[in-house]
Amino acid sequence: MAEPSVGRLRESERAELERLRAEAREKDKRIRELEVEHDVCKRLAALWVK
Known part of the structure; x- marks a missing residue:
């Protein structure tokens, strides 16, 4: 079994x-959205307590 050259990816590996x-970009985007929602909830709770 021949190994591919170092630093070269097969088409299936590249895909x-x-x-x-x-997938990582989508998860990072979702994390940012959840962080914003969390911040909004914290602010609403703080206003509600006042």
């Missing part, structure tokens, strides 16, 4: 890497 990167 998988692109898919994983896109």
Whole structure:
């Protein structure tokens, strides 16, 4: 079994890497959205307590 050259990706590996990167971007976006929602909830709770 021949190994690919160091630093070279097969087409299937490149596609998988692109898919994983896109998935990571989507998860990062969702995390930011949840952080904003969390901040809004904290502010609303603080106003409600006053």
